Amino acid sequence: MSDLPENEQDQESIPAPEGASDIIETDYEIGQDNITPSIGPFGLDIHNPVFVVSGLLTVAFVILTLAFQEQAEPMFTAMRGFLTSSFDWFFLMAGNIFVLVCLGILISPLGKVRIGGADATPDYGYAGWFAMLFAAGMGIGLMFFGVLEPVYYFATPWGDQPLMRDIGVVDGELADPAALEAARLTAMAATIYHWGLHPWAIYAVVALSLALFAYNKGLPLTVRSIFYPLLGERVWGWPGHVIDVLAVMATLFGLATSLGFGAQQASAGIGFVFGMEGAGESVNFAVILIGIITALALISVIRGLDGGVKRLSELNMILAIVLMIFVIFAGPTMTLVTQFFGNLGAYFSEILALSNPVGRDDDGFRQGWTAFYWAWWISWSPFVGMFIARVSRGRTVREFIICVLLIPTIVSAIWMTSFGGTAIQQVIDRVQEAAVYGFVVADYVPELSLFGMLSELPMATVTSLIGITLVIVFFVTSSDSGSLVIDTITAGGKINAPVSQRIFWVIFEGLLAAALLLGGGLLALQAAAVSAGLPFAIVLLVACFALIKGLMAEPR
Amino acid sequence: MYRRLVMPVDLGHVERLPKALQVAADLAKHYGATVIFVSVTAEVPTPIAHNPAEFSQKLEAFGRAQAEKHGITAETRAYASHDPTIDTDKTLLKAINELEADLVVMASHVPGVTDYIWAGHGATISAHSDASVFLVR
Numbered sequence: 001m002s003d004l005p006e007n008e009q010d011q012e013s014i015p016a017p018e019g020a021s022d023i024i025e026t027d028y029e030i031g032q033d034n035i036t037p038s039i040g041p042f043g044l045d046i047h048n049p050v051f052v053v054s055g056l057l058t059v060a061f062v063i064l065t066l067a068f069q070e071q072a073e074p075m076f077t078a079m080r081g082f083l084t085s086s087f088d089w090f091f092l093m094a095g096n097i098f099v100l101v102c103l104g105i106l107i108s109p110l111g112k113v114r115i116g117g118a119d120a121t122p123d124y125g126y127a128g129w130f131a132m133l134f135a136a137g138m139g140i141g142l143m144f145f146g147v148l149e150p151v152y153y154f155a156t157p158w159g160d161q162p163l164m165r166d167i168g169v170v171d172g173e174l175a176d177p178a179a180l181e182a183a184r185l186t187a188m189a190a191t192i193y194h195w196g197l198h199p200w201a202i203y204a205v206v207a208l209s210l211a212l213f214a215y216n217k218g219l220p221l222t223v224r225s226i227f228y229p230l231l232g233e234r235v236w237g238w239p240g241h242v243i244d245v246l247a248v249m250a251t252l253f254g255l256a257t258s259l260g261f262g263a264q265q266a267s268a269g270i271g272f273v274f275g276m277e278g279a280g281e282s283v284n285f286a287v288i289l290i291g292i293i294t295a296l297a298l299i300s301v302i303r304g305l306d307g308g309v310k311r312l313s314e315l316n317m318i319l320a321i322v323l324m325i326f327v328i329f330a331g332p333t334m335t336l337v338t339q340f341f342g343n344l345g346a347y348f349s350e351i352l353a354l355s356n357p358v359g360r361d362d363d364g365f366r367q368g369w370t371a372f373y374w375a376w377w378i379s380w381s382p383f384v385g386m387f388i389a390r391v392s393r394g395r396t397v398r399e400f401i402i403c404v405l406l407i408p409t410i411v412s413a414i415w416m417t418s419f420g421g422t423a424i425q426q427v428i429d430r431v432q433e434a435a436v437y438g439f440v441v442a443d444y445v446p447e448l449s450l451f452g453m454l455s456e457l458p459m460a461t462v463t464s465l466i467g468i469t470l471v472i473v474f475f476v477t478s479s480d481s482g483s484l485v486i487d488t489i490t491a492g493g494k495i496n497a498p499v500s501q502r503i504f505w506v507i508f509e510g511l512l513a514a515a516l517l518l519g520g521g522l523l524a525l526q527a528a529a530v531s532a533g534l535p536f537a538i539v540l541l542v543a544c545f546a547l548i549k550g551l552m553a554e555p556r
Numbered sequence: 557m558y559r560r561l562v563m564p565v566d567l568g569h570v571e572r573l574p575k576a577l578q579v580a581a582d583l584a585k586h587y588g589a590t591v592i593f594v595s596v597t598a599e600v601p602t603p604i605a606h607n608p609a610e611f612s613q614k615l616e617a618f619g620r621a622q623a624e625k626h627g628i629t630a631e632t633r634a635y636a637s638h639d640p641t642i643d644t645d646k647t648l649l650k651a652i653n654e655l656e657a658d659l660v661v662m663a664s665h666v667p668g669v670t671d672y673i674w675a676g677h678g679a680t681i682s683a684h685s686d687a688s689v690f691l692v693r
Contacts, residue, residue, distance in 0.1 A: 116599075117607065123599065123638060215599075218606025304642025391638075393599055495598045496640040 033236075034492050046501065047492035049241045054248040054490060061249075061528075062512060066519040073520075076527035080372075083534050085363075088371035092357035094537045095374050098201040101544045102405050105208075105551065111398030112556040115208075116215040122394035126403075127317070128310050129391060133404060134411070135313035136387045136481045137203055138195065139320070139474040140262060142415050143467065148449040149194065150420025151440040153187035153365075155427055160364040162190040163353055168424070169441070172432050184424055188339070189346035191420055193354045194369065195412040196347060197405060199377040204404045205540055206385025207392060209547040211400075215393050216554055220493020223247040223382050229546045243539070244489050247382035250536065251489075252509065253529040254380050255482040259513035260522045262475045263289040265447035266468055272451050273464040287514050293472060294510030297479035301502045305391075309480050316473045323466050324418050330457040331422030340417045347413065375533030378540060386488070387481045390495075397551065423453040479509055561589040562657035562687070564596075564648050564677070567604045567614060576663035576692035581626035583661065583690070592631045593619045594651045596644045599636045608636040645680040657687045664691040 035048045046052075065072045084091070105111060114120055124132070134142075153161055155169040161183075168175055168183035175183065209226040219225035224240035231239055263286040270276065271285075300308035328336055360366055392400055426434040432442070435452035439445045454463045483505040490505075491497040516522045563580045565573060584591045597604065597611040605611035612634040619632035635651055637643040652660055664678030682689035 117609075214601055215607070218601045218610075221600040302642070305639035306643065390600070493600070494602065495600055496602065496644075499641050502641070 034494070045491055045494060045497045047244075047490055049238075050244045050248065050492065051490040053241065054245045054252075057245065058249060058252055058512070062515060062521070062525070065521040065524050066515065069520045069524070073524040073527075076524040076531065080375075080527040080530050083531055084371040084375060085367045087534060088367045089357040091371045091374040091378075091533070091537060092355060092366070094378075094541055095198040095202065096355050096357070097541065097544065098205050099197050101548070102201045102204050102401050105548070106398055106401045106405075109556055110548070110551040110554075111396065111401070113212075113216075113397045113551055113554040115211045115395050115397065115400060116393040118555055120215070120394040124310070124391050128314060129403070130407075131313035131317035132310060132391050132477075132481075133388060133408060134320075135309070135316055135474060135477040137384045137408075138199065138412070139316060140258065140471065140478060142195070142320075142412065143450060143471050143474065144265065144447070145191075145195075146415055146419035146450060147423045147436060147453045148440060148446050149191045150187045150416060151423050151427060151436055151449065153190050154183050154424050155437065155441050157441075158364070160368055162186055162362055162365040162369075163350065169427065169431060169437070174428065174431055180428065185342065185346040186350070187424065188343040188416065188420060189350040190354060190365070190369075191416050192343060192347040192409075192413045193351060194373050195416060196409040197351075198355070198374070200405045200408045202374075202377045202381050202540065203384050203388060204401060205544055205547065206381040207388035207404065208397065208400060209543045209550070210386055210389035211392050212547065212550050212554075214389065214493075217550065221386070221390065221495065222489045222493040223386070225493070226543045226546050229549050230542060246532065246535065246539075247386075248486055248489050250379045250529055250532045251383040251482055251486055252512065253525050253532070254383065255479060255509050256512035256516060257522050257526040257529060259290060259293065259475060259479060259509060260286075260517045261526070262471065263287070263293065263513070263517065266471050266475075268445075268447045269451050269464065269468045269471065272448055272455075273461060273468065283517060286517055289472075290510055290514050290517065293475045293479060294506060296472075296476045297483070297506050297510075298503060300476055300480040301483055301506050302499065305484065309477055309484070312473055312477050312480070316470060316477065319466055319470050319473075323463060323470065324415060326459075326463060327422055327454075327457065328418045330459075331418065332425045335425065336418055336421045339421050340414060343417050343421075344410075344413055372530065375530045375537075378533040378536045379529050381536065381540065383482055383485050386485045390484075390488075419450070419453065422457075423449070426453060426456055479506060483509065558583070558587045558589045558659040558688075560592060560655060560657045561587075561659045561661060562592050562594055562652050562655055563661045564594050564651075564681075565615075565618070567595055567597075567611075567618065568602075570618075573663055576661060577622060577626070579690065579692050580661040581622070581628050583659065584628045585626075587659075589659065590629045590631060591622070592633060592655050592657065593622070594633050594635065594648065594655070596635045596637050596640050596647045598640045599638060608634065611636075645677055645684075648677065648681055649684055652681070652685050652687055660685060660687050660689045662689070662691060664693060 033048050034045055036045050157167060161167060163186055166179045166183035166186055168180050174180060210221065213219045213225040213228060214221040219228055222244055224235050224243045227235050227243065267282065267285045267289055300312055388404065423436045427437050431437060435455050436449060439448045439452040450467055451464050454460050454467060457463065483502050486505045487497060487502045488495050516525060561580060561584050580591055593615060595615050597608055599608060605614055615632045615634045619630045623630035633651060633655065635647045637647050660681060662678050664676055678691040682691060
C-alpha cells in the first residue's frame with residue numbers, strides 16, 4: 001500500500017472523491033465567530049451570538065410561559081388560530097409552490113447535479129437512508145394519525161370534512177352504500193394529501209438547499225447558508241444570526257412539545273394495554289417516560305450518527321414494516337390491496353381541489369387541518385431538512401427528489417391505507433361497537449385510536465407493545481437527531497464540536513419537556529412553534545429561489 | 557525496529573503539535589522510519605476545508621512542510637467521517653491498522669476529571685491499538 005502514488009492513496013482513503021462543483025468563495029471562515037469557554041472540566045466550542053441568544057431566549061420564553069400560563073395559552077392559541085384562518089391561503093399556496101419547484105427540478109436538467117460534487121458517492125445505502133428519512137421526518141406522526149385521521153374524516157359529524165362532506169356514519173348509523181364509499185375515498189384522499197407530496201416537498205426544499213450550499217458550495221451547514229445568494233456576506237452577521245436563532249428555537253420548541261405530548265400518548269397507550277387506570281392522566285408517569293426517552297437519546301447521541309440514530313432508525317423501520325404487514329394480513333387483506341390503488345387514484349384526482357387555496361367553503365378542514373399541518377411541517381423543516389441534508393451526500397438531485405418526495409409519498413399512502421383502511425372497515429363492520437369509533441367519534445381520545453384499532457385484531461397485546469416501542473424509539477431518534485442539528489447550528493456549522501454540547505442539548509430538551517408538562521404550557525409552546533411556520537414559510541419561498549439559482553451554477 | 561510511524565494530527569490545532577512533531581521526527585530519524593500523518597475530517601465543510609478533497613490537499617501540504625523542516629520521509633492520509641465527534645477514535649484505529657503502523661506518536665492532553673467519564677483520543681488509541689503508542693503530554 002505504501003508504494004501507491006499519493007493521490008491514489010487519497011482517493012482510496014476518502015470515501016467520496018469530489019468532482020467539479022461550484023465552490024462559493026467567501027472570506028468567512030467556519031467557526032470564526034465561535035468562542036471556546038470552559039465550564040468546569042467541559043470545553044465548549046459554540047457560535048457566540050447564536051448559542052447564547054437562543055439559549056437565553058428559550059429559557060426566558062419558558063419561564064414567562066410558565067409564569068403567565070393563564071394568559072400565555074389563550075394568547076398563543078389565538079395567535080395560531082388567527083394565522084391558520086387568515087393565512088390559510090398563503091400556507092396552501094406555499095405548499096403547492098414547494099411541490100411544483102421539486103417536480104420542476106426533477107424533470108429539468110438540474111436533476112443531474114450531484115450533491116457533494118460531480119464524483120461524490122453516497123455515504124449511506126438506501127435502507128439506512130430511508131430509515132433515517134422517516135425516523136426524523138414523520139414516523140411519530142404516522143403512528144399517531146394513521147388511524148385517527150382517516151376515521152375522523154370518515155365518521156365525525158363535526159364539520160371538518162374535506163370537499164363533498166360525505167360522512168360514513170350519521171347519528172350512529174351507517175350511511176347508504178354510495179355515500180359510504182364516497183366518504184371513505186374522500187377521507188383517504190385527504191389523509192394522503194396531508195402526508196404525501198406536500199409535506200415531503202417542504203422537507204425536500206430545505207434539505208436540498210442545505211445540502212447544496214454545504215456540500216457543493218462549501219458553506220457551513222447551518223440554515224443561514226441558504227441565504228448567501230441573496231444576502232451575500234451579510235449572512236454572516238446579524239441577519240444570519242436571526243435566521244439561525246429562529247431555526248434553533250423552532251426546533252427546540254417543536255421537539256420539547258412533541259416530547260411532552262408524546263410521553264402522554266405513550267403512557268396512555270401503556271395504561272390501555274396493561275389496563276392501568278389513569279396512567280394516561282398521570283403526569284408523573286409521563287415525566288418518567290420523558291426521563292427514559294432522554295436517557296436512551298443520550299446513549300444514542302454518545303454513540304454518534306452511525307452507531308446511534310442510524311441503528312435505531314433501521315430497527316424502527318423493521319418494526320414498522322412488521323407491524324404494517326401484520327395489520328394488512330390481519331385486517332381485510334384483499335380489500336386493502338384493491339383500496340390502495342383506489343386511494344392513490346382518489347388522491348391524484350382530488351389533489352387539485354384539496355390544494356386549491358381560494359374560493360372554498362370547507363373552512364374546518366382547510367384551516368383546522370391543512371393550514372395547521374402545513375405550518376407544523378414548515379416549522380419542523382429546519383430540523384428535519386438539516387438532518388436529511390446531512391445524510392444525503394453523494395446522491396444526484398433527481399435521485400434525491402425521487403427518494404425524498406415520491407417514494408415517501410407512496411410509503412405514506414400504503415401506511416395510511418393499511419392502518420386507516422383497516423380502522424374504517426372496523427367502523428363499517430361494527431359501527432358504534434368498534435373501539436376506534438369510541439376513541440375517534442364517541443369520546444375523542446385521539447392517543448388511543450391506534451391501540452383501539454389493534455385491540456380488535458389478533459395478538460393485540462403483542463402488536464400494541466410493538467406500537468408503544470415504535471412510538472418511544474421514534475421519539476428517541478427525533479430527540480437525538482434534533483440535538484445533533486441544534487448543536488451544529490449553535491456551533492456555527494461545525495459538526496465536530498465537543499460531545500458535551502450534544503449531551504447538553506439532549507438533557508436540555510428533556511428538562512424543557514418535563515418542565516412544560518409539570519408546569520403546564522405545552523399547548524402554548526406548541527402554538528408558538530406552529531406560529532413560527534408563517535415567517536418560515538416566507539423564508540422557504542426565498543430558499544426556493546436560492547436553490548434554483550444555486551443549482552444553475554453547478555456543473556451538470 | 558520501527559518502519560512505519562503514524563502520527564494523527566488535528567489541522568485545527570497545529571499550534572499544540574510542535575513537541576509531538578519533534579518527537580516523531582527524532583524517532584523517525586533514529587529508526588529510519590517513514591512518518592505518516594493521518595487526520596480525520598468531517599464530510600461537511602469545516603473551518604479547515606470546504607470538502608474532504610481540499611482537506612486532503614491541505615494535509616499533504618502540511619506533510620511536505622514537515623518533511624522538509626525535519627528532513628524525514630513523510631506521507632499523508634486523510635480520512636472523512638460522518639460524525640467526527642464520535643467516530644474519530646474508530647477511524648484512527650482503522651487507519652493504524654490499514655497503514656500497518658508499528659509505532660504511533662500523538663499529542664495528548666494531561667488527563668483531567670472528564671477523562672474518568674470519557675477518555676481522550678490518545679488514551680483510547682493506546683488502549684485499543686496493536687501498535688506501540690507514544691503519547692506526548
